[in-house]
Amino acid sequence: MSKYVGVARALADLERNPEQFDAAHERGHCVVLAGPGSGKTKTLTTAMARTLVEDVVDPRGVACITYNNECATELETRLAKLGIMSSERCFIGTVHSFALTQVIAPYARCIAGLLPDRFRVAARSECRAAVEIAHEAVFGNGGNPHDRWLFAEEKRRRDVDRRLPVWRGQNPELADFIEAYEAELRRNGLIDFNDMPLIAFRMIKDHPWIRDALRARFPVLFVDEYQDLGHALHELVLLLCFESGIRLFAVGDADQSIYGFTGANPELLESLTDRADIRTIRLRLNYRSGAKIIRASLGALGEDRDYRGVEGAHDGELTFWPVEGEHSLQAQHIAKTVLPTLLGRGFQLEQIAILYRAAWLGDIVVESLEHADTPFVRTDVNALVNRSSRLARFAEACAGWVTGGWRVADPPYGRLLGQALSLVYGGRASEAEAQALSRQLLAFLRSGIDAGETTHAWLSRFCRELIAVWQPISRNPHQEWEVCLDMMKRTDPTQGRDMPLNTFSGRIEGTGRVTLSTFHSAKGREFDAVVLFGINDSDIPNWRDRKSGRALREARRLFYVGVTRPRKELCLVYQEHHHSPWVAELYQRGQ
Numbered sequence: 001m002s003k004y005v006g007v008a009r010a011l012a013d014l015e016r017n018p019e020q021f022d023a024a025h026e027r028g029h030c031v032v033l034a035g036p037g038s039g040k041t042k043t044l045t046t047a048m049a050r051t052l053v054e055d056v057v058d059p060r061g062v063a064c065i066t067y068n069n070e071c072a073t074e075l076e077t078r079l080a081k082l083g084i085m086s087s088e089r090c091f092i093g094t095v096h097s098f099a100l101t102q103v104i105a106p107y108a109r110c111i112a113g114l115l116p117d118r119f120r121v122a123a124r125s126e127c128r129a130a131v132e133i134a135h136e137a138v139f140g141n142g143g144n145p146h147d148r149w150l151f152a153e154e155k156r157r158r159d160v161d162r163r164l165p166v167w168r169g170q171n172p173e174l175a176d177f178i179e180a181y182e183a184e185l186r187r188n189g190l191i192d193f194n195d196m197p198l199i200a201f202r203m204i205k206d207h208p209w210i211r212d213a214l215r216a217r218f219p220v221l222f223v224d225e226y227q228d229l230g231h232a233l234h235e236l237v238l239l240l241c242f243e244s245g246i247r248l249f250a251v252g253d254a255d256q257s258i259y260g261f262t263g264a265n266p267e268l269l270e271s272l273t274d275r276a277d278i279r280t281i282r283l284r285l286n287y288r289s290g291a292k293i294i295r296a297s298l299g300a301l302g303e304d305r306d307y308r309g310v311e312g313a314h315d316g317e318l319t320f321w322p323v324e325g326e327h328s329l330q331a332q333h334i335a336k337t338v339l340p341t342l343l344g345r346g347f348q349l350e351q352i353a354i355l356y357r358a359a360w361l362g363d364i365v366v367e368s369l370e371h372a373d374t375p376f377v378r379t380d381v382n383a384l385v386n387r388s389s390r391l392a393r394f395a396e397a398c399a400g401w402v403t404g405g406w407r408v409a410d411p412p413y414g415r416l417l418g419q420a421l422s423l424v425y426g427g428r429a430s431e432a433e434a435q436a437l438s439r440q441l442l443a444f445l446r447s448g449i450d451a452g453e454t455t456h457a458w459l460s461r462f463c464r465e466l467i468a469v470w471q472p473i474s475r476n477p478h479q480e481w482e483v484c485l486d487m488m489k490r491t492d493p494t495q496g497r498d499m500p501l502n503t504f505s506g507r508i509e510g511t512g513r514v515t516l517s518t519f520h521s522a523k524g525r526e527f528d529a530v531v532l533f534g535i536n537d538s539d540i541p542n543w544r545d546r547k548s549g550r551a552l553r554e555a556r557r558l559f560y561v562g563v564t565r566p567r568k569e570l571c572l573v574y575q576e577h578h579h580s581p582w583v584a585e586l587y588q589r590g591q
């Protein structure tokens with residue numbers, strides 16, 4: 001579909017919702033605030049596509065920053081449906097990747113002494129070693145360097161502008177520790193993950209020409225899930241949009257802020273709405289869930305909001321599944337009773353998700369589902385494919401192409417090549433480099449068609465024939481090649497973990513498999529039916545959440561994110577007489 005038709009259709013879709021429609025046409029700074037299922041992502045992608053087609057003339061483009069690679073992939077997929085591909089004109093990625101690929105990589109070399117010439121991103125072991133050396137230099141031998149580093153990291157993420165008095169005014173010894181750590185990394189030609197937005201911020205702050213260059217390329221900046229992006233992004237936005245003339249379009253929901261442990265703070269989003277130069281648009285309709293589920297979700301959140309369902313929509317269903325016993329019995333109950341009941345009511349497995357608080361709870365669910373022979377696809381950190389790793393997703397997409405996708409261009413070869421170019425060259429390759437890479441990729445992919453390899457055997461060749469060749473020529477300073485070894489370990493045939501290649505590939509995700517996910521990974525997704533597992537009084541909230549009001553509020557928001565994923569049915573599974581205190585409120589409001 002051409003992008004013109006795609007955009008026209010997307011805008012027509014919003015016509016019956018005047019707030020969404022207005023937001024998509026806004027030409028000044030705009031923040032869209034809205035609850036779950038209200039079409040924030042839909043509005044953002046439509047606004048982005050419209051801006052590219054109507055407002056911004058080639059070769060200028062737009063940039064969209066989002067929380068993690070998983071959200072970036074979701075946005076890319078939605079934009080592709082409107083005929084818009086991510087490209088030099090359309091950057092979609094995390095704040096770290098924006099900082100690295102759009103600010104540091106192109107401009108750092110123009111600033112003498114800023115970074116070593118051929119810097120790269122440090123591995124975790126290199127960061128730990130630098131923490132230990134810096135700790136000894138600043139504090140001598142007393143105390144655990146890594147425990148103290150947790151506090152230092154918090155300060156590092158929060159006090160983005162180091163020229164402000166607060167940098168040395170509060171905890172000056174932590175400031176010394178951080179500076180010694182960064183100096184140690186630089187001595188070794190390294191930067192770390194959290195350095196990326198900080199270095200970019202300083203570059204933009206100190207060098208007005210970098211602001212001009214960025215505004216020339218990206219006159220409009222989109223930010224998805226603003227509430228989760230933390231201080232570094234917020235400072236970057238203030239600098240780029242309110243001091244440098246870039247237009248801002250941001251969407252978010254403070255009630256869904258669940259990444260406090262990485263420095264996110266819902267107040268940053270709210271502070272934008274106080275500005276007179278920003279138009280704030282609030283969306284009230286929830287297109288996703290039935291009215292009963294919407295009411296129950298406000299019980300889960302413990303606050304009042306004026307959200308409502310669309311007229312004529314189904315009411316939705318809430319079901320409660322108390323189980324006599326701990327986690328493993330609750331998981332067995334899901335496999336033996338809850339899922340069969342949902343299937344009996346006409347739900348398809350691929351439209352059901354089981355959500356839980358942490359990946360270790362996912363291990364317990366996996367055991368029960370395997371025992372019951374129920375097919376599943378797992379999307380938490382213990383999953384075979386780490387969904388937030390671009391390399392892992394590339395491997396998965398290649399496997400999809402090899403196992404039949406090549407026949408129907410699902411995924412299209414051009415997309416695989418684009419991903420490979422981005423992994424190896426950060427998207428900037430010469431014609432000759434692109435051709436050579438394409439030859440290697442195509443030769444590898446073709447050799448896998450009808451080869452009958454298992455996943456482990458295919459991944460071994462993937463590592464040998466592609467990754468080992470690409471690693472030495474790569475110009476992308478953020479490497480994650482170790483993900484390949486991790487996937488090989490997770491499919492080790494000697495441990496009985498190998499599987500057919502089409503089981504590994506994403507092609508059969510969504511066909512006949514129930515989704516397993518943490519609440520965090522389920523953010524932004526939706527399913528017909530959602531089963532919340534382990535909603536016990538010791539799990540949500542757990543003892544850590546109960547330690548502070550802030551942590552307790554975040555746990556409650558996490559619960560709210562889970563409760564707002566279903567379209568039609570929400571099932572809560574918990575230990576009888578030991579359910580989370582929030583279940584009662586949810587029950588009362590849901591009636």
Ligand SMILES: Nc1ncnc2c1ncn2[C@@H]1O[C@H](COP(=O)(O)OP(=O)(O)OP(=O)(O)O)[C@@H](O)[C@H]1O
Nearest residue numbers: 013014017035036037038039040041042287288524
């Ligand atoms: N104007 C509309 N007309 C019909 N359906 C819509 C409209 N706006 C949104 N939707 C549908 O509502 C659902 C939720 O939309 P979307 O994922 O964009 O919401 P969201 O606000 O980003 O949700 P969350 O915050 O929970 O991630 C999607 O299925 C989307 O297609």
